[in-house]
Amino acid sequence: MANFRVHFLGAAIPSAVAAGLAIAGELVTPLVGGACFGLGVLGGMLPDIDADSSVPTRIIFGALAVAAAAAVVLALHVDSAPGLVVLAAVAAFVAVRVGLRGFTAWLCVHRGLVHSLPFAALVGVLAVHVASRAFGLAPTPAWLAGVFLTGGFLVHLALDELSSVDLVGARMKRSFGTALKLGSRRQWFGTAVLYAGVIALVTIAPPADQFVRQVTSSRTRAAIAATFAGLR
Incomplete structure (x- = not known):
């Protein structure tokens, strides 16, 4: 490989x-x-x-997590309280970085x-x-x-x-x-x-x-x- x-x-x-x-x-x-x-x-x-431990996996899911957090901030920052926006962005980051990556590792061989x-x-x-x-x-x-x-x-x-x-x-x-x-x-x-x-x-x-x-x-x-x- x-x-x-x-x-x-x-x-x-x-x-x-x-x-x-x-x-x-x-x-x-x-x-x-x-x-x-x-x-x-x-x-x-x-x-x-x-491959759960590969460098590309860490890079890709890290980038996707940042993109998800940024998307949440852009979607909520106008109509929501700053604290709620921060919590939602952190939740989106964790959901992708930990949740989605973990699901992919479980699903894929x-x-x-x-x-x-x-x-x-x-x-x-x-x-x-x-x-x-x-x-x-x-x-x-x-x-x-x-x-x-x-x-x-x-x-x-x-x-x-x-x-x-x-x-x-x-x-x-x-x-x-x-x-x-x-x-x-x-x-x-x-x-x-x-x-x-x-x-x-x-x-x-x-x-x-x-x-x-x-x-x-x-x-x-x-x-x-x-x-x-x-x-x-």
């Missing part, structure tokens, strides 16, 4: 390159491009939420369904919906957000598989095949739920045809070429 630094750099480097190309191709604004980069890095750490291709697709299409519905992004940047998150996730899975190959001893470790997998026969119901969730979310997601056309268009390629030509 690759360590935290390998996963972080493995996701950050291609995400930075891809975000730069998306901005140069005028597919996204610099602000959205920066957010896509962040999603790529997040995706590179996300699979390890099923390391290298289980979280380390799988359908889960990677699920988090990506969820990101598309959040970007589109919560932040009002157009289909192309919304789908890019999902692609970046899933892309970082897939990098993590690929690095885990590569670390399962002992090139010196010319052998496969026991962990080989536990990351880049299509599902689990032992967890057939959970696997079916993952695939059903992906299909359902894709069906009601913003249309992807505009995203595909813009990413592959000659105009986008010309904009990227012009950007790099101007850097010479």
Whole structure:
């Protein structure tokens, strides 16, 4: 299994390159491009939420807890007493940092369904919906957000598989095949739920045809070429 630094750099480097190309191709604004980069890095750490003691788990749930507390403060600070706002924010922080993290640790098995291709697709299409519905992004940047998150996730899975190959001893470790997998026969119901969730979310997601056309268009390629030509 690759360590935290390998996963972080493995996701950050291609995400930075891809975000730069998306901005140069005028597919996204610099602000959205920066957010896509962040999603790529997040995706590179996300699979390890099923490992309770991992660095990514502590970072992710710590960030989610702070975000939950901040959301509560923003929602209540106008109409509620300061003391009540503080108590509600602390409660939200503890609920996520302790409650949600504990529930995830109980529910998930390391290298289980979280380390799988359908889960990677699920988090990506969820990101598309959040970007589109919560932040009002157009289909192309919304789908890019999902692609970046899933892309970082897939990098993590690929690095885990590569670390399962002992090139010196010319052998496969026991962990080989536990990351880049299509599902689990032992967890057939959970696997079916993952695939059903992906299909359902894709069906009601913003249309992807505009995203595909813009990413592959000659105009986008010309904009990227012009950007790099101007850097010479």
